[in-house]
Amino acid sequence: MDDRLKIGFFCAHDPYDRRSFSGTPSYMLDALGRRDDIVLRVLGPYRRGYRGKLLSAWRRWRKTPLRGPEAGAVKELDWVIVPVSSRFIPERRGAAGPKFVHVTDATPQFLRDFYARPTSRQADLVEQTALERADLVVYSSGYMAGRALAEFGGADAAKIHAISFGLNLDALPPPPGAKPPPDPLKLIFIGKNWQTKGGIIAAEANEILNRRGIASELTVIGGRPDDPSRYGNARFLGYLDKGRAKDYRLLTRSLSQAHLFVLPTQADCTPMVVAEANAHGVPAVINEIGGISSLVREGENGFLMDPGSDAAAYADKIARILSDRPGFDALAAGSYEYCRNNLTWDAWARDMIALIRRDPEKARHSRIAGREAG
Structure with a gap:
């Protein structure tokens, strides 16, 4: 039957x-x-x-x-x-x-x-x-x-x-290996709308980290500020179309090389880019707004920030995450597992x-x- x-x-x-x-x-x-x-x-x-x-x-x-x-x-x-x-x-x-x-x-x-x-x-x-x-x-x-x-x-x-x-990918990437030492720290921001997605906060947090002596680089995919040159330690790749092989390779390479995904978004529903980052072993540091708490389990695949958090608060959080290297390695590995099992x-x-x-x-x-x- x-x-x-x-x-x-x-x-x-x-x-x-x-x-x-x-x-x-x-x-x-x-x-x-x-x-x-x-x-x-x-x-x-x-x-x-x-x-x-x-x-x-x-x-x-x-x-x-x-x-x-x-x-x-x-x-x-x-x-x-x-x-x-x-x-x-x-x-x-x-x-x-x-x-x-x-x-x-x-x-x-x-x-x-x-x-x-x-x-x-x-x-x-x-x-x-x-x-x-x-x-x-x-x-x-x-x-x-x-x-x-x-x-x-x-x-x-x-x-x-x-x-x-x-996760809108044809296949889940294989489990990532251990991330290289964060020297420099590689942050990644993905969002079409620079203002709404909190691009300014992400870029300023990156600058604050560098001023504190933490070598940090930010890769930005999607949105662009009016004057990208004001952010010296940021690389702007523009919009990447996953339907184009060249863009897809650049996107996945950027994600696999990143240590943390930073998204101080001001308005969101359930941004599945969180899962995309997790699929490459990249934990998220992200505003707790909209349905984001359904995607991020605190300390398992990332950390939730108060929606009013400024660039300094993001820099503080990132610095604390990096201060515990075994903890960070476990967070990166846990991000992939959480994505595979839930996202x-x-x-x-x-x-x-x-x-x-x-x-x-x-x-x-x-x-x-x-x-x-x-």
Whole structure:
């Protein structure tokens, strides 16, 4: 008897395109496809012009025949996972048919508050409707799950959970060896928006360390200040496209050579660049804001800073980390292990399927639902 769960996957973004929504739906789909305890079916015509055809496809998807060896085995789906596609959570009619999981990383209000993104009030209504219709709602952080409960009055707390998103890399790098002595110390900052991501604080912290006699270099990927020359010990590489082999090699080389990832971000949801740094054995020193506490376990894969921390506070923290070399080596090794066990898409798929298999009322008390709550 085949007791595998029959899982559908439907997304408003093309899950076969690594460029679509930063590749998140694509990596989700790949991770689910690697599991041998489910039968996976992708719903929707993913081809050129597919966006205009999604709604009609959604309405008729039950009538679409399956292809491949599972065609005869899958008569009906148990669950449908719908990532970052609020408007496509259908209204349930009776108990028959699959249940639906709404997966997302932010509420519209959060995008307005923290990113000044011009989402409309209609977006709030769409999101609230998705929360009401879905059988499970899974956010990428406990922080965002809490915001959803606060923003959408009457939301059913029993079905709202948090599971960290995964690392958007095709493969986890091999375990890194011991880091070379920090002489000089190599810091790395990655963020497109220099101001919002706290680039000035990172650069000034680097300068403070050097003035204190701690030889330090900062590599900056993404954003640039108006006058890069004012930061003498910083190297600005600009934006690196992971889809280009040359840029990808430079990014991974920069990460593998770094000792610490520094991100004094002023506004963030769940920046998976933390996992990218951890995957190269690089602990994070980062502001505790948004859902970041869901990504960083204090002393295991990095350290959380108060959102009001200035450059001197960052320099103090970095100096303390370096003062204990055995402790730093353990932190670097622990960062890789934490990423492998908690911040990959395989870990996301593992926790997602485990949550689906459990009764939602009981699952809210489980490690999966509870590890990121608060």
